[in-house]
Structures are given as structure tokens and as C-alpha cells.
Amino acid sequence: MTMTTQVSAEHIRAASDTVKKIRDEIAKVVVGQDRVVDQVIIALLASGHVLIEGVPGLGKTLLVRALARTFDGNFARIQFTPDLMPSDVTGHAMYDMKTESFKIRRGPVFTNLLLADEINRAPAKTQAALLEVMQEQQVSIEGKPIKLDPPFMTLATQNPIEQEGTYPLPEAQLDRFLLKIMIDYPDQQEECRLVHSVTNNQVGDSINVDAINSIVNAEHIVKLQNVTAQLTVDTRVSEYAVSIVRQTRDWPGITIGAGPRGGIALIRAGRAAAILNGHDFVTPDDIKDIAVAGLRHRIVLSPEMEIEGQTPDTILQNLLESVPAPRL
Amino acid sequence: MMMQRWWRPIIISWLVITLPVFLIINYFYYDRPLMAAFLFWWLLPVFDRIPMHFLSRALFGEVVSVRALLKNWTSVFLPHMIKSLTFYRLDFARSYNLPVWQLEKLKGRARAERSRVLKKLQYSSAVGLGLMCMMMEVIVFFGLFGLVMMFMPEYYAGQMALNLFEGEDVWWVGPLINLFVYLTFMIIEPFYVAGGFSLYINRRTELEGWDIEIVFRQLAQRLSQFSKAALLLITLALTAQVSFWSSEAVAKETSPVKKSVTSDGITNEQAKNTIQEIMDSDEFSNKKKIAGWYRKKKAEDEEDEDDDESSSKDSDFSLAGLDLFGNTLALSGQILLWMLVAALVVAGIYFYTKWRPVSGAGGRRGSGKAMPKSLFGMEITPESLPDDVGKAAMDLWNAGKIIEALSLLYRGALTTLMHRDGINLKGSATEGDCIRIVSQHAQKITQPTRDFFRMLTRQWQFAAYAHRLPNEQVMADLCNGWRQHFGAGS
Numbered sequence: 001m002t003m004t005t006q007v008s009a010e011h012i013r014a015a016s017d018t019v020k021k022i023r024d025e026i027a028k029v030v031v032g033q034d035r036v037v038d039q040v041i042i043a044l045l046a047s048g049h050v051l052i053e054g055v056p057g058l059g060k061t062l063l064v065r066a067l068a069r070t071f072d073g074n075f076a077r078i079q080f081t082p083d084l085m086p087s088d089v090t091g092h093a094m095y096d097m098k099t100e101s102f103k104i105r106r107g108p109v110f111t112n113l114l115l116a117d118e119i120n121r122a123p124a125k126t127q128a129a130l131l132e133v134m135q136e137q138q139v140s141i142e143g144k145p146i147k148l149d150p151p152f153m154t155l156a157t158q159n160p161i162e163q164e165g166t167y168p169l170p171e172a173q174l175d176r177f178l179l180k181i182m183i184d185y186p187d188q189q190e191e192c193r194l195v196h197s198v199t200n201n202q203v204g205d206s207i208n209v210d211a212i213n214s215i216v217n218a219e220h221i222v223k224l225q226n227v228t229a230q231l232t233v234d235t236r237v238s239e240y241a242v243s244i245v246r247q248t249r250d251w252p253g254i255t256i257g258a259g260p261r262g263g264i265a266l267i268r269a270g271r272a273a274a275i276l277n278g279h280d281f282v283t284p285d286d287i288k289d290i291a292v293a294g295l296r297h298r299i300v301l302s303p304e305m306e307i308e309g310q311t312p313d314t315i316l317q318n319l320l321e322s323v324p325a326p327r328l
Numbered sequence: 329m330m331m332q333r334w335w336r337p338i339i340i341s342w343l344v345i346t347l348p349v350f351l352i353i354n355y356f357y358y359d360r361p362l363m364a365a366f367l368f369w370w371l372l373p374v375f376d377r378i379p380m381h382f383l384s385r386a387l388f389g390e391v392v393s394v395r396a397l398l399k400n401w402t403s404v405f406l407p408h409m410i411k412s413l414t415f416y417r418l419d420f421a422r423s424y425n426l427p428v429w430q431l432e433k434l435k436g437r438a439r440a441e442r443s444r445v446l447k448k449l450q451y452s453s454a455v456g457l458g459l460m461c462m463m464m465e466v467i468v469f470f471g472l473f474g475l476v477m478m479f480m481p482e483y484y485a486g487q488m489a490l491n492l493f494e495g496e497d498v499w500w501v502g503p504l505i506n507l508f509v510y511l512t513f514m515i516i517e518p519f520y521v522a523g524g525f526s527l528y529i530n531r532r533t534e535l536e537g538w539d540i541e542i543v544f545r546q547l548a549q550r551l552s553q554f555s556k557a558a559l560l561l562i563t564l565a566l567t568a569q570v571s572f573w574s575s576e577a578v579a580k581e582t583s584p585v586k587k588s589v590t591s592d593g594i595t596n597e598q599a600k601n602t603i604q605e606i607m608d609s610d611e612f613s614n615k616k617k618i619a620g621w622y623r624k625k626k627a628e629d630e631e632d633e634d635d636d637e638s639s640s641k642d643s644d645f646s647l648a649g650l651d652l653f654g655n656t657l658a659l660s661g662q663i664l665l666w667m668l669v670a671a672l673v674v675a676g677i678y679f680y681t682k683w684r685p686v687s688g689a690g691g692r693r694g695s696g697k698a699m700p701k702s703l704f705g706m707e708i709t710p711e712s713l714p715d716d717v718g719k720a721a722m723d724l725w726n727a728g729k730i731i732e733a734l735s736l737l738y739r740g741a742l743t744t745l746m747h748r749d750g751i752n753l754k755g756s757a758t759e760g761d762c763i764r765i766v767s768q769h770a771q772k773i774t775q776p777t778r779d780f781f782r783m784l785t786r787q788w789q790f791a792a793y794a795h796r797l798p799n800e801q802v803m804a805d806l807c808n809g810w811r812q813h814f815g816a817g818s
Binding site for chain 1: 444448449679754755756757758759760761789790792793794795796
């Protein structure tokens, strides 16, 4: 028993090849963050948004620029600050003296890839405006809804240090991100490679993304997303995903578990992971691989666990060790 | 809070039902007052149901009379009574669980599930409430004790001390202390129940979105007033003790002076001079020092008969009073310390069992030492396999049972890997995990066997998750390969 109609194996194979090429292109400039790159591509294929957490200077902007370049997409960046207004994000109507009419000035969200840098520095109102756009994929200016051009993906970043004066995202809004990706320092060998590539015959310290070739266009990405959405998911695999999510609600150490949106996220991300892994069907491994990234921002640890220094990742790893793999 | 609004009917109900029980217990255990107090304390979960019954109705506008309560005594007192007096007697969150038992009347799994949902987030508050009320009971008990001692004639105070600390039999001390116990529970217990009920209502409001937020805001407002009242009570109780000590000291200093002025109308100076003259006379100057051991209370008794030596008696009773408080404080400190030790042990056991799965050590989550009997819902014991797995799988294939045939091969391979090669596979291991674990055991499993296992797993995944079945040739290869890599002679 399956959840969806199947697409042809050729389409899936082609999609898988394209995705692998995109990954290879990004890997030319983003060094030592293979897992992060994979998870960002998974979110793109699943038409989701990601929240990236990591200290500054690990190549988050570079990653977004590189990804945008692989499909000739538009890229915009908003640096979130305490005085950022919702209209600075979405756009606004402006009176044009010449034509004596209001003109709509579109905000930076009208793009394919939006980097919302340090999203937790803006007040709740501005955050809510962006999160609404993420959910609805459209902007209302002066009461007029304007659809965003697909594909649209937000990559919001958070800095785990310097939390003073920030506005942490509430759980309900965190739920809107498909994945929360933790970006960490690369290992020594990869860092050496990174330093070498940045300093070799290069003026300044910015990494040049000119080396990245465009593999597809924006329309092609939408097609990839459609192929991904139609991938076969056996009922037992979806039950496995739901079991993991339900387990978070009963697990000691977790005060608030993931909601149904967590299970939906696991299936969506699992499909994209299957494409990335070259399958034309989703296996429990695809779900398990993405489970931590898909659920870490949807659970709230108990104070005892936080005092003990446990992280959502360690708790979820233990939880995954207890959920039986699908029964056959 | 609720108690502030309905304290009168609640206390009346409490008195009507518990006072006879208290009197009966004390009648039967007249000679063992400690036992009587213990029995009454042990029965508190039953008495808690009185305020709970009243509050649960009063909150929704129905005022229950004592008669109506007694009429429905079976539904009020009987549900889960045995449990509440045995397994759950020492549960600090008793008043929080009580609505589930008494009002919802849930049983078995439904009750456990309900309690689990309710306990999430609020349980620690409920336990905190229990601990706080216990402390309050201790304070109120000693406050009452101090208050009564303060107004008690010194003769009786001394007798009380003799009874408590010298073991002398004074008939009225035991019942009096039990009365303090009764009053303490009468004052605190309804608050404890009301607090637990408020937490329960609050949790249900969170869970079910009861549209009574405004009402609870009003309740919270009253709660703050109650807190002030409780603080006042504690202050009064403590002040009673302190003022008792201080009054003792003041009395000793001032009473002789006042007596001399009022009775004879002479000044202090004159009195001193006269005393000095008398003391210097021959009759009083013949001083003799006698040293020896004697029982203090006997001396006190003798002194009681002689009115002239009343000042000496006063001094002894003052010391007895101080001793009493010192010893009482020491005893209560000791009790509290032991309770703390017991609480720490219980907390240690509780947290160990609670967090064991989180830390991933031992227990039902699996340490990985024991071989699971089933994996992916399949039997994986050697006994569950046919003698010739390859042949049995081919027979299933020929019978059109393709999934079953592949399942048998895959199950057989896992069983052999676990029992023949000693590879540990957890119940949570997915197919990919199994391949990874097998590839890590290169010294135990040969490369061709690992390759075959990978191929078999792949075919199994195709069949199970993609519904893509192998053709006959692939199936025959799998059966032959199985015999070669996992069969008896391999």
C-alpha cells in the first residue's frame, strides 16, 4: 500500500542526477559542510524552509549564494535588526507624484532564495511577517495579495551566542521551518582546503562563486519539487515517521513533543532525502537520517535535561534507538 | 482562592465527618495517643475527599450540604480508596491526582493515561504544593503548641514537659497533642486539597481550553490574599514561641519587684536593706554547703508543698519550659532530617528510573547486549527458521508468495548473522543500519557474504517499500546465494 501515485523511474533518475550535480557544484566553494549542503538541498526539494544555527563565519551566506547560482535563481539577504519593520521585509505601497497613483514597491522577499540573517534579532512583529510569507507563499500589500515566484525558500540563521537583546522564535513559529540545521566548524583538513582556496590568487577574503556552473533554471527546480512530492512512500514508512514523532510526546526528558507537522515534515524531507540518495522510493533509513534535523526545533526539553547539559540532538538520538523499525 | 470563599461550609463538613472519627480513634487508643495521631494522619486521603467533593460542585455554582455529601458517601469515599490508603498514601501529589480518582472515576489504563497527561508540566508543582503544605502543618502544629504553652499555667506546662520528655504519665497531654494534630489538619488539609484541585483545573484549562479563564483570574487574585493570610499565620505562630520565651525572661526579672511594692508598700531599697539585715542575723548566717545527686522532679514535688520556696520552683519550671522547646526543636529537626534523607532516596530512585532511557543505559530501551527475538516485526530465532531456508523460500515463490519468500530469506540472513556470527542488531536498526553494522565486522564476515547481504537487503527494500518484485532468475540467485553464504555448511 502506497501513499502516492508513482512517477516514472526515468524522471526520478534524472531528478536524482540533477540534484547530485547541484550538490557537486556547491561543494566546489562550500568546503567541509557536506551534511549542511545535503540538508539545504533536501529542504529545497521538499519546498521547505530551513533555520540554520551556527556561529558567524561558517559560510552560511556563501552557501545560499552558491545554491542560487546553481539554478540561476535570485538571491536576497535581509539582516534582521531590532528596528526592522515588516514592510522592510514584504514591501509597501508608495505614492508616485508623476502618475498620481500608488505604486507597489516589492520587498526583498520577492526572490527565490532569501537569507534572513539573525532572524532572532528582529521583534516578533517582523518575524511574524516573514513567517507568514513562508507559510502562504504570498504577500499582501494594501490588501492586494501578490504571489511569490516559485521556488521560494527562506534560509533563516540564528547565532547561538550573543543571545542578549534577541527575540527568540516561539515554538509555534519554529514549527514552520522544515529543518533546523546545525552548522559547525569544518575539520582540520577541510579547513586547510578552505583557507587555501580563499587565499590563493584572490583579492580580499570573500569566496568567489563564479566557479559554480548553473545546472538548471528556476522552473526546473519546481519540476524537481513536483517529482519529489510524488515519490512512493509505503504506509509502513509513514507509520514509522509518525511513531518517531509520537514517541517524542512520551519520552522522558521532553516536556513538549512534536506536533503532527513534525510527521509531515519527516515524510516531505524523507522523500527529498531519497532523491538525493538516488532511490525512487522512501526507506526507513531516509526518515531516520533526517529525523534529528526535522524534529530538533519542534521539541522542548525538560529543565532537568537542560541543566544536565543535554541537547535535543542527544535526546532524539536515544529516542531513535528505541523506535522499532517498520514491521513487515 | 476557593477556600477563602467557601471555607465555612468546607470546615463544617470536615468537622461533622472527621471529628467523630477522631474521637473514636482517640477513645480506642486512649492509652496510645501517638498511634491515634498516626491513624488519623493515615486516613487523611479519605478525608481529603470532603473538600474535594464540595469544591468540585461549588466551582460550578452548586453548594453541597453535609447531608447530601453523606447521602452520596459511596461515590465520594469508595472510588480507589484502598489504593489511596496503600500504594499512593505517601504520594505528595495526592490532591492533584484526587480529581481523576474521585471526580472522573477512571480506572486502569484510562486512569493511568489520564494521570500521565495531567502530570506533564504540572506534576512538579503538585509535589511542591504537597511539600509546602507539609511544612505548613509542621509550623502550625508547633505554633499551636507554643500558643497554648504561652497561656498555660506553669504548673501544667511543667507537667506537659514531664510527660513528653521524662515519660511521666499525665493523662491529658496525649489527647491535647492529638487535638493540636487534629486542628493542624483541619486548617491545612482543605487548603492542600483546594490547591491540588486548582492545579488540576488549570491543567485541564490548558489541555481542553475551558472558557473559564476570567474566573480563574479572580481565583488567582484571592490566592494571593490567602498567601498573605498564611504568612500572617506563620508569623503569628513564630511570634507566639518567641514571645513565650521573652515573657518567661521578663516575668523572672519583674515579678519579685512588683510583689514587694504592692504587698508591703515599701520601696525596693528598704526591702533590700531589711532582707540584708535578716540574712546577716545568726539564724541565717549559719551556711552549710551540701553537694549530691538527686532527681530534679522529686525536688520539684517537695517544693510544690512549700509555698515559701515558690521562687525556686519558678526557676525550675522556666528551665523545664526551655528544655521542652529545645528538645522539641531538636526532635522536629531530627524528623525533618530523616524525611529529607527519605525524600532524597525516593527522588534518586525516581530520577534513575525516569532518566535511564534518556541516558541510553540499560533497561527496556535495550543496552544491545541481549539478542532481540524479533526485528522489523519478524521472528529471528533459529527455531523459527526451516531447515533449508533456500528451498523453503523457493517453495513460497512457486506458491506465489513472493513477499513471504523474500521475508524468509532476509529473516534467515539476520538470524544467522546474529546467532552464528554474534553480530548485535537492535530492534531499532533499519536495513541501512544492518548493512553498516555488518560492514564493520570484516573480520567475522567475508567480503562475498557482505556483498550478498547488501544485495539481499536491496531486493528486500525494493519488494517491501517500492513494491517492485524480483524476477524468477533473481529469486533463484538469492536462494542459491543464501545457501552458499548463510546455509549450514557455509
